[in-house]
Amino acid sequence: MNDQHQCWVSLYPAHVDPDLERRLGATCTLVSEWRKRVAENPDAIAMRYFNESWTVSRVDELSDATASFFEEKGVKAGDKVGVQLQNVPQFAWCMVALWKLGAVPLILNTMYGTRELTTILSDARPVGLVTSEVDARVIDGLELPGHTPWVMTTDDDDLEALSSASSVCEADDGLGLGRAVAAHIGRTVSSFVPSPEHPALLTYTSGTTGPPKGAVGTHRNLLSVGLGVQQWLDLRPGDGVLAVAPLFHITGAVATAATALTVARADLIFVGRTRPAAMVEAIRQHDVRHLLGSITVYNALLDYEGLTRDDLAHLKTVYSGGAPVPPATVEKFEYRFGHYIHNIYGMTETASAVVAVPLGQRAPVDSSTGTLAIGVPLPGMDARVVDIEGKAVEPGVMGELVLKGPQCTAEYLNKPDDTAATIREGWLHTGDVAVMDLAGWIYLVDRQKDQINVSGYKVWPREVEDVIYEHPGVSEVAVVGLPDSYAGERVTAFVSLQSGAEVNAEDIGGLVKQRMARFKVPKDIYLIDELPKTPTGKIQRRVLRDAAANVTAEG
Structure with missing residues (x-):
């Protein structure tokens, strides 16, 4: 651990415990954390979707039924199942269902074309896919030699089939996921107890070197991020978390969904595809306390006519990930709505957020570049800026940002050479050129690559x-x-x-x-x-x- 580590810990708010390992424990997994939530408060609201809501016990029941259906389809521990959906409840309970089976959700961008899907599906080889009717037609047209995953579709109509506490009907793969799940309500699945190092998510990224690579996220990786984000944002049980980052993106899947469902015990609010009108409606209708999205989310809110300070008065945290927010945008948003946008940074290889501006603090601006700091490392994460030989540079000197911690993936699927090139002596090389100052603030200056x-x-x-x-x-x-x-x-x-x-x-x-x-x-x-x-x-x-x-x- 380098000398600067103690500096950034001094910037932590009082509610943040820097000892992540103590909170993480030796045996905790996403499944164990979910089961704790079910036991502690089964009647609390777990998810909302426009005017519909689901309690913790109902989500548990739906995920059990989904897991039972997947098990009948032949899904077993270690298998991958693709999930290619917008931000809808089915996405979340499919993830929980797969975790219960020891299977691995493969999250797929709904905007992928035939080239991307062919490359990724050929590499990951999922046994099945859950997607929309539109995307299913694209998948049906793919040529995947020697590999034909089953495809199950779902849409909003499926939710109507699950509106009652129990449903009895014949499962029919052609009638959608909702009908199939309804036929399995009340069923349980074979017991599987994942280890912390068991895979929990597969996410493809262009990475730091070349074509798409599948970063394997373990239960430990995802739970480390979840515990860090829960503390950092001061997420409390019952807090409303608006899912604006797509769940098919690492930020939405982990920093938003997995965190809210498991360690935070929060109320996860869906609006389908993220559109300004839907976001504003959800903010006005529900007690939204937390926003974590890209810069486009905040630009959309700034452009939305009629949105007022009063509409956003209940917000407790406003964070932006994916790309550093320009200082001018931060100032404009704060002037109009009274909320300061905090930067947050992560990668697919770190299971999302691992560097962020502490809640209630303002990020400094680097005087030489005019760059707003992306934050300081979250609990459990170590960071250095190194030269071309991998040696730590002095504060204020430019170099490559490298990271180490339980949040970081240990491998790219099927790509040992890329893994060895990116993870060296335990340090994840991000490919980002950065500066770290004496206090531990990190500034992204440029990209080492052309991504x-x-x-x-x-x-x-x-x-x-x-x-x-x-x-x-x-x-x-x-x-x-x-x-x-x-x-x-x-x-x-x-x-x-x-x-x-x-x-x-x-x-x-x-x-x-x-x-x-x-x-x-x-x-x-x-x-x-x-x-x-x-x-x-x-x-x-x-x-x-x-x-x-x-x-x-x-x-």
């Missing part, structure tokens, strides 16, 4: 470039991230064409839209004669970024 961060979603330039290169009129392409006041960064493509090719930006953008998630589609496409290169032929991305303002965009 693009769009509203907290990670975009690897090469995967977008590979799709654009499929256009026959394209000669060369470079994709970079440019600052964006709404999303943090926007995907931008610079393209040179084959001689004589008659291609416009709409043609190129349309190709990417067909193949990839919306957040990966370039917002701007510049058609230029030739891409700038070094003497060795390497494309100079920094030159493109700097010159972007002087180039006429074609789309």
Whole structure:
């Protein structure tokens, strides 16, 4: 542990216990924490979805029934089951059901296209998938040689089938998850007691080096984050937590859902797909105390006409993850609504939040870069800034941010070389260039790699470039991230064409839209004669970024 560790602990609020290991215990898992909640207060509200609500005991019953149905489908301990849904109750109780079986939820972005799904499903090889009718049609069209997972669909109509305390009907896979679960109400599953090191979540990320990799999150990893976030945000039993970060993203799955359901014993409030009107309705209708979302959430609230300080008066914490919030946005939000936005930072490889601004404190701004601090390490997390040789640098000196703690994954699925490159001597190399000051505040200055961060979603330039290169009129392409006041960064493509090719930006953008998630589609496409290169032929991305303002965009 480096010398700066004691400095950041001194910044902890009084309600935060720095001894995470003591709270974590030797045998605690997400399942044991959930069962404690059921035993302690079964009649408390666990989840809400617009005008519907579910008690802890009802969620336990539904997750038992879901686990029973999955077990009949052949799901066993260690198996992976994909969950590709918006923020709906089914997502949450499917996760609990899979944990009870010792199975592993594989969370899948609803915006994934055929390329992403084929890559991920071929690597993870889930035995089944829970998804929407629309996404099921995409999955049905995939070619997965030697691997055919079963597919179960669900939507809001399914919730009607579960409106009564018990239902008796014939399970029919074609009628949706709700009908199938209703047929299993009252059933239990074979007993499985996971260890803290048993896998509890599989999340794919572009990571710090290259194409998508599956970060394996154990019960210990997720519970460490949950205990840290619960303390940091001062989450109390019954507090309303609005699920605005997508549950198919690591922040929504762990820092919001897993934390609220297990250690925090909170009231988890769903609004489906995150839209400004739905968020505002939930804030006005329910006693929302906590918000944790990307910068786009707060920009949407700022843009929402009629939203007042009184509407947000009950909020106790306002945190933003995924990308550092510009100081100007923090000031604007506080001026209008009276709430200071606290930065919070994490990665898929750390099971989400591990660095954050202490509640009630204001993040300092680095005088040399104008960057707002992302915070200090949460309990149990150690952090260093190191040079190219991995040696800790002095406070105020730029280097790579590396992390160590029980929150960090131990491996990428099926990728031992990538694991060894990212985790060295127990330290997770983030790929982010950072500065740590004498007090322990961490500032993200730049990315060591070229990864693009769009509203907290990670975009690897090469995967977008590979799709654009499929256009026959394209000669060369470079994709970079440019600052964006709404999303943090926007995907931008610079393209040179084959001689004589008659291609416009709409043609190129349309190709990417067909193949990839919306957040990966370039917002701007510049058609230029030739891409700038070094003497060795390497494309100079920094030159493109700097010159972007002087180039006429074609789309």
